[in-house]
Amino acid sequence: MRIAVFATCLVGTVMPRAATATVRLLERLGHTVDLPAGQACCGQMHVNTGYGPEAMGVIRNHVRAFAPVLDGRWDAIVAPSGSCVASARHQQADVARRHGDGPLAHTAEQVAARTYELSELLVDVLGVTDVGAWFPHTVTYHPTCHSMRLLRVGDRPGLLLGAVEGLELRELGEAEQCCGFGGTFALKNAETSAAMVADKADEIVATGAEVVTAGDWSCLLNIAGALDRRRTGVRAAHLAEILASTRDEPWQGAAL
Amino acid sequence: MSTYLGMPTVRPHPDTPPAAPLRWGPSFPQAARQTLRDEQLRANLRTATRTIRDKRRRVTAELGDWEQLRDAGAAIKADVMSRLPELLIELEANVTARGGVVHWARDAAEANAIVTGIVRAAGAREVVKVKSMATQEIGLNDALAAVGVDAVETDLAERIVQLAGDMPSHILVPAIHRNRAEIQEIFAHRMGDAPPGLSDEPRALAMAARAHLRARFLRAEVAISGANLAIAETGTVAVVESEGNGRMCLTLPRVLVTAMGIEKVLPTFADLEVFLQLLPRSSTGERMNPYTSMWTGVTPGDGPSEFHLVLLDNGRTRALADELGRQALHCIRCSACLNVCPVYEHTGGHAYGSVYPGPIGAILTPQLLGLGDEGGPFGAHDPTGSLPFASTLCGACYEACPVKIDIPSALIHLRERALHPDGGHPPTATDLAMGAAARVLASGRLLRLAGRAAALVGRVTGGRPIHRLPWPGSLWTRVRDVPGLPRRSLSAWWRDRGSR
Ligand code: SF4
Numbered sequence: 031m032r033i034a035v036f037a038t039c040l041v042g043t044v045m046p047r048a049a050t051a052t053v054r055l056l057e058r059l060g061h062t063v064d065l066p067a068g069q070a071c072c073g074q075m076h077v078n079t080g081y082g083p084e085a086m087g088v089i090r091n092h093v094r095a096f097a098p099v100l101d102g103r104w105d106a107i108v109a110p111s112g113s114c115v116a117s118a119r120h121q122q123a124d125v126a127r128r129h130g131d132g133p134l135a136h137t138a139e140q141v142a143a144r145t146y147e148l149s150e151l152l153v154d155v156l157g158v159t160d161v162g163a164w165f166p167h168t169v170t171y172h173p174t175c176h177s178m179r180l181l182r183v184g185d186r187p188g189l190l191l192g193a194v195e196g197l198e199l200r201e202l203g204e205a206e207q208c209c210g211f212g213g214t215f216a217l218k219n220a221e222t223s224a225a226m227v228a229d230k231a232d233e234i235v236a237t238g239a240e241v242v243t244a245g246d247w248s249c250l251l252n253i254a255g256a257l258d259r260r261r262t263g264v265r266a267a268h269l270a271e272i273l274a275s276t277r278d279e280p281w282q283g284a285a286l
Numbered sequence: 287m288s289t290y291l292g293m294p295t296v297r298p299h300p301d302t303p304p305a306a307p308l309r310w311g312p313s314f315p316q317a318a319r320q321t322l323r324d325e326q327l328r329a330n331l332r333t334a335t336r337t338i339r340d341k342r343r344r345v346t347a348e349l350g351d352w353e354q355l356r357d358a359g360a361a362i363k364a365d366v367m368s369r370l371p372e373l374l375i376e377l378e379a380n381v382t383a384r385g386g387v388v389h390w391a392r393d394a395a396e397a398n399a400i401v402t403g404i405v406r407a408a409g410a411r412e413v414v415k416v417k418s419m420a421t422q423e424i425g426l427n428d429a430l431a432a433v434g435v436d437a438v439e440t441d442l443a444e445r446i447v448q449l450a451g452d453m454p455s456h457i458l459v460p461a462i463h464r465n466r467a468e469i470q471e472i473f474a475h476r477m478g479d480a481p482p483g484l485s486d487e488p489r490a491l492a493m494a495a496r497a498h499l500r501a502r503f504l505r506a507e508v509a510i511s512g513a514n515l516a517i518a519e520t521g522t523v524a525v526v527e528s529e530g531n532g533r534m535c536l537t538l539p540r541v542l543v544t545a546m547g548i549e550k551v552l553p554t555f556a557d558l559e560v561f562l563q564l565l566p567r568s569s570t571g572e573r574m575n576p577y578t579s580m581w582t583g584v585t586p587g588d589g590p591s592e593f594h595l596v597l598l599d600n601g602r603t604r605a606l607a608d609e610l611g612r613q614a615l616h617c618i619r620c621s622a623c624l625n626v627c628p629v630y631e632h633t634g635g636h637a638y639g640s641v642y643p644g645p646i647g648a649i650l651t652p653q654l655l656g657l658g659d660e661g662g663p664f665g666a667h668d669p670t671g672s673l674p675f676a677s678t679l680c681g682a683c684y685e686a687c688p689v690k691i692d693i694p695s696a697l698i699h700l701r702e703r704a705l706h707p708d709g710g711h712p713p714t715a716t717d718l719a720m721g722a723a724a725r726v727l728a729s730g731r732l733l734r735l736a737g738r739a740a741a742l743v744g745r746v747t748g749g750r751p752i753h754r755l756p757w758p759g760s761l762w763t764r765v766r767d768v769p770g771l772p773r774r775s776l777s778a779w780w781r782d783r784g785s786r
Binding site for chain 2: 037039041042043044045046047049050053065066067068069070071073075076077078079080081082083084085087088090091095175176179180206207208210211212213214215216217218219220221222223224225226227228229251252254255256258259266
């Protein structure tokens with residue numbers, strides 16, 4: 031398959047290791063991967079913060095960058111982020127329509143129909159659960175809210191992690207509780223967000239896992255930031271990083 | 287924290303009784319800063335919300351058609367909103383035909399004037415009350431007190447809140463912020479007829495409240511209630527409750543006054559089938575609530591001989607005008623969204639500064655008051671305007687809501703309204719920053735540059751975590767590090783590896 035990677039604005043600038051892992055993983059599985067140059071952001075941060083009108087340009091750019099999928103340039107688009115895929119699938123067209131751009135809404139819908147979150151692409155489209163990864167660590171998985179409630183990825187990440195050689199999965203208590211990130215919520219309601227992520231960090235530490243993983247670096251940034259501050263020693267890895275890790279090219283954390 | 291000086295030590299929450307029950311206090315972030323410090327409150331909330339959350343999950347999972355029931359509830363409510371005027375007129379006609387009197391109140395002042403007028407005409411100095419959000423919302427008890435009438439709340443938790451001088455902090459369990467030691471103290475000092483040596487054993491407290499309330503039930507001439515729903519087709523009004531206090535109020539006194547938000551009307555008696563399943567399972571996590579009282583006008587020789595129904599608008603038609611926001615009017619006040627909300631669980635209800643806390647409060651309060659439009663509050667920094675931002679948009683509320691109110695989408699919509707008020711406003715620093723960000727995020731080229739800049743910082747800092755940032759980054763770094771930045775940008779990595 032020819033697959034376009036939508037890195038997302040956050041991963042593209044501050045956490046590229048999730049994007050490079052996605053590229054390496056898909057190539058290892060025998061696919062041709064592209065990283066379209068025009069891509070930037072899905073518009074979610076602006077839409078969710080109440081800047082819908084301002085988000086229009088962002089959405090337009092996203093749809094333009096990935097519209098070639100409709101002409102067959104790629105077979106699918108994948109993003110290492112549940113919430114960005116949810117935004118493409120459930121928000122972009124709505125916002126475009128509300129702000130009077132019907133044609134954009136239409137194209138956005140078609141592009142979104144070919145856009146998948148990583149675990150969806152692997153399990154549903156490519157039909158694999160064992161990607162041949164090796165990750166000799168204890169791991170706990172935090173189901174991010176948008177992956178869980180908007181995309182309903184369900185047990186897909188669990189199936190993928192379960193097939194990783196050497197990986198021991200530890201169940202996370204109160205797993206479905208939000209980590210308190212919420213985009214600009216973390217700044218606008220800093221104290222509440224801090225109290226929420228403190229609870230999440232407690233639950234993660236209680237599992238005794240060495241690594242916490244999730245399908246979104248945005249939530250992981252919040253969680254890892256709190257774990258680092260407390261010197262817990264628990265490290266964060268995106269699901270893509272774990273699945274990309276092999277005996278030949280093992281996970282190296284922050285290295286790029 | 288209380289100090290013991292031999293005097294009543296329980297202080298009311300909030301400190302001074304608010305003049306406007308629908309909106310008091312500072313913005314949500316400021317109010318939350320206070321409530322988050324209350325460890326006792328946080329512990330109470332954590333235990334209480336988790337217990338009720340698990341109960342609800344169990345009893346909703348056991349119904350095979352729960353999702354269909356939710357769909358039916360949502361569909362009936364959407365139908366009601368699309369023809370609210372005609373349903374209300376039908377309700378009025380049927381209540382009137384059965385001997386009831388219907389009053390229409392545009393706002394809190396009109397509703398309070400109508401109810402106090404009825405109570406005074408009946409010559410009562412004391413009335414008994416069934417727990418009701420509508421009468422909380424309009425501050426009816428204060429209005430009655432102003433004309434010398436003592437309104438006695440008869441729901442146990444509501445009575446605790448009333449005696450303490452508190453505002454409620456939860457829709458269903460308004461005293462969720464009080465523990466039993468505090469309740470003992472409130473009863474001992476404020477009830478007037480508490481038995482000497484009252485202990486803080488739950489049973490002792492319940493028996494004291496029971497004796498206290500029973501005396502008032504038996505002498506009451508007038509009762510005031512809200513309504514969980516009313517049937518247009520028959521003129522029937524219903525109250526759903528657990529303690530039996532409602533049944534006493536609705537049957538013993540001579541005069542009954544019910545104040546009801548206009549959105550509570552349902553078209554037909556058959557609709558009860560849906561809502562009497564959805565409500566108890568979602569609110570208390572019970573298959574069926576202990577008491578469901580229904581009455582239709584007056585019945586000679588049976589129950590009150592005088593019945594008044596006050597139909598309250600108080601901002602509801604304003605909310606109805608908003609195509610997306612009007613979903614808030616579908617709410618059946620079950621409180622499931624509060625119990626699953628991680629923000630509510632941490633801040634408690636008082637941070638929302640409204641009788642309607644939690645996720646539903648965050649979308650209902652601003653709409654009842656008006657948001658970003660004339661007469662209403664202005665912008666996201668107004669206390670009311672801060673409510674739609676009091677959410678991470680995690681979606682737990684939407685998942686739990688028995689009538690499928692898409693609270694996250696409504697929140698986003700109200701955020702947009704708060705930030706783009708009618709007639710515009712001078713841009714704030716945040717507006718300017720978000721505008722600039724939008725330009726970068728709308729361009730692959732500019733974002734690549736941002737990525738290279740991040741990598742430059744990554745090289746300078748050696749890819750180490752960042753512990754402190756200047757404001758507004760300090761809001762982040764106060765409790766979290768910024769994980770180390772990459773030493774190489776994504777675009778550089780992609781370019782250097784060449785296309786394969
Ligand atoms: S919004 Fe839904 S969940 Fe929340 S109180 Fe209303 S009906 Fe219940």
